[in-house]
Every structure is written in C-alpha cells, then in structure tokens.
Amino acid sequence: MVDPNELAGHFASGAFSVHGVYESEIEPGSYRGHSQDNRTPYAGFVFALHGRAFFEFEGTRYELAPGKVAHGGARMTLSLDVPGPAPFKYVLIHYSADAPSNTGAGDCSKRHFVLETGENPAIVELLRRLHKAAGTPGSLHALEAKELFYRVTLETLKSAHNRANRESAGIVDIVLDYMHHHYMEPLTLQRLADIAGMDAKPFSYAFNKAVGLFPIDYVIRHRIERAKHLLVASNGPVSGIAKCVGYEDAHYFSRLFRKHTGYTPSGFRSRFGNYARAF
Structure with a gap:
C-alpha cells in the first residue's frame, strides 16, 4: 500500500522535469512495452481514461480502469494486456527526478504502484491542458507544462488521499462494531487486521488515525x-x-x-x- 502523503513529500522536496505527455489508445491484445534490453530511461504516470488494461511492472501486475493511476519507475520492464472488448485509452506522462527529495524515504521515481483516485473530472481537464502545453514549442509552454505536471500530481494525490480516508473510516467502523460485540474473546492485532482485509501495519495506522488509539x-x-x-x-x-x-x-x-x-x-x-x- 502506497501512502499519498509520503509521495507528496517526495514531489514537494524534489525537482522534476517532464519529458513527454502522450494520449494513446490500445486495441485489445497483449503487448511488450519495455523488455530487459529496452528499458525506458524515464519514470511515468499512466492515467486510465476509458476501457481496462493490466500493466505489469517488474513482474507485479496491476489492473487499470478509469479512476486508477499507475506509476512505473525508470528502467523497469513493462508488459501490458488489454482484455477488451473495448480499447484502452490513457494519458502517459514521462518525467525524471532532476534532484532527489530530502524526505529520506527513497526515490518514488524508481517505484511502481497504483493510486485509486476515483473518477475526477478535474484531473482529466488538467491532463488535457498538460498534453496541449507539452506539445507546443517554446520555453513558456515548457514552463507551463512543468507547472501543470505539479498540479496534476497534487490533484491526483489529494484524490487518492481523500478516497483512502473515506475507505479507511468505513473499515474502522466495521472493526469497531466487531470489537464492541466480541471484546470478551481473544483479539489480536492480526485478527482485527484480517477482519479489515488489510495488513497489520497499515490497518493499525488507519485505526489510530481515525480513533486516536491503536487497536489493542x-x-x-x-x-x-x-x-x-x-x-x-x-x-x-x-x-x-x-x-x-x-x-x-x-x-x-x-x-x-x-x-x-x-x-x-x-x-x-x-x-x-x-x-x-x-x-
């Protein structure tokens, strides 16, 4: 599970350049994106606009559909599968980290993950403007593209953060109800996390954030x-x-x-x- 707050820290303290913004559509089928001998030098965000696809970064498989954003790190292998029946339409942003962040948690541009933002028209509109600015020659448009990249990233992380909080609150309510009815039984952190459908550490963090106490x-x-x-x-x-x-x-x-x-x-x-x- 990736933490939007942690990612926000990376982008707030690092410096990044945009190397390309592409709007594409892929017909149903299987494709080899980047192999061992053909690795991309850039990190990238993939914003699903229409249809469904499976992206596999370094052997880890993610499902993409509208409302989900995939991130792949620089120099990773990539393959993808579009199950159909509709083609998969998406926006790809290639970027690189010019200066590493000083958060001390590692370089997010070298990681792969998926963020669930929900379908957000504001993100789609920002992507449209970014695509136009990145494809227009001139230094002013290049600067505009960089500014819009940060705005897209901010809106994406905010949406993912808000969605995760809403989902966590619902999960915590379910676990609280279970606790109140089963407090006389043996209750371990792992047992409660299993009820929440989460790993123990992120569940404990989400519970503490919502309630003000750790589960036990x-x-x-x-x-x-x-x-x-x-x-x-x-x-x-x-x-x-x-x-x-x-x-x-x-x-x-x-x-x-x-x-x-x-x-x-x-x-x-x-x-x-x-x-x-x-x-």
Missing part, C-alpha cells in the same frame, strides 16, 4: 470500561468479571485495571459500588 489499546480501554460497569452493578467475583471481559488470568486483569483506573477491582467496587447509575 482500544480493546483494553473498552474492556476496562465494561469491567467498571460489571463491578459496580454486581457482586460477582473479580475472577468472573475478568473472564467476562476477555481475561482468563484474574491477576493480570487486576494489574491492568489498576494501571488504567488507579484502583484495584475490589477497591473500585468499594469506592463506586453505591453509585452504579453514574457508569
């Missing part, structure tokens, strides 16, 4: 809140309450409860048991 910290907080309710509303043993909120080890539960509330479970019950309605 949220599980612990929710369990402690449920334990507080049970302690003030019942006279059940602490060991039984520990099991009710997902902890088989009552001693571990007691240490955790004290860490988060400042009270032992028994002390909390003694202090607040007469005021159950406050919880």
Whole structure:
C-alpha cells in the first residue's frame, strides 16, 4: 500500500522535469512495452481514461480502469494486456527526478504502484491542458507544462488521499462494531487486521488515525470500561468479571485495571459500588 502523503513529500522536496505527455489508445491484445534490453530511461504516470488494461511492472501486475493511476519507475520492464472488448485509452506522462527529495524515504521515481483516485473530472481537464502545453514549442509552454505536471500530481494525490480516508473510516467502523460485540474473546492485532482485509501495519495506522488509539489499546480501554460497569452493578467475583471481559488470568486483569483506573477491582467496587447509575 502506497501512502499519498509520503509521495507528496517526495514531489514537494524534489525537482522534476517532464519529458513527454502522450494520449494513446490500445486495441485489445497483449503487448511488450519495455523488455530487459529496452528499458525506458524515464519514470511515468499512466492515467486510465476509458476501457481496462493490466500493466505489469517488474513482474507485479496491476489492473487499470478509469479512476486508477499507475506509476512505473525508470528502467523497469513493462508488459501490458488489454482484455477488451473495448480499447484502452490513457494519458502517459514521462518525467525524471532532476534532484532527489530530502524526505529520506527513497526515490518514488524508481517505484511502481497504483493510486485509486476515483473518477475526477478535474484531473482529466488538467491532463488535457498538460498534453496541449507539452506539445507546443517554446520555453513558456515548457514552463507551463512543468507547472501543470505539479498540479496534476497534487490533484491526483489529494484524490487518492481523500478516497483512502473515506475507505479507511468505513473499515474502522466495521472493526469497531466487531470489537464492541466480541471484546470478551481473544483479539489480536492480526485478527482485527484480517477482519479489515488489510495488513497489520497499515490497518493499525488507519485505526489510530481515525480513533486516536491503536487497536489493542482500544480493546483494553473498552474492556476496562465494561469491567467498571460489571463491578459496580454486581457482586460477582473479580475472577468472573475478568473472564467476562476477555481475561482468563484474574491477576493480570487486576494489574491492568489498576494501571488504567488507579484502583484495584475490589477497591473500585468499594469506592463506586453505591453509585452504579453514574457508569
């Protein structure tokens, strides 16, 4: 998973030149773009306008359709397949990094990835203007093309960022609902990430960004809140309450409860048991 914020840092701190902007249409079929002996010296963005295609960079395959943007690094091998029935129409931007970014996360012009922007008319209009400026001779048009390249890149990264945030928010809501109904069961980060359909690290980042806590910290907080309710509303043993909120080890539960509330479970019950309605 590529982070639009990370890419924005590369383009904000680096210097780039545009080497060509091409609007093309490919009929259904399989094509060899750049082989081991015919590598492009430039990095490139491919903006899908119509139809569907599969781009394979260095053996990694991506599906492209309107609303998706592929990026291939300089000197990569490339093959593509257009399954049809319609031809695949796209805009290709070739560019190079004149000065590396100073973000310390590597040169994005040497990577391959796909961004999901959704269909955005603003991007299409900027591409049309960029294509025209890049194809017109003269230094002023060259400067305009460079400015439009940055605007296309900005709009693309903003769209990808906003789309990822909306999708992450929906995924987080699903996981939160699962947590609230299954907090008494064993819950690991990997288990929660699997429910989200994500790898553990990006899921943890997305959850923390949306909720303000990492997933397991949220599980612990929710369990402690449920334990507080049970302690003030019942006279059940602490060991039984520990099991009710997902902890088989009552001693571990007691240490955790004290860490988060400042009270032992028994002390909390003694202090607040007469005021159950406050919880």
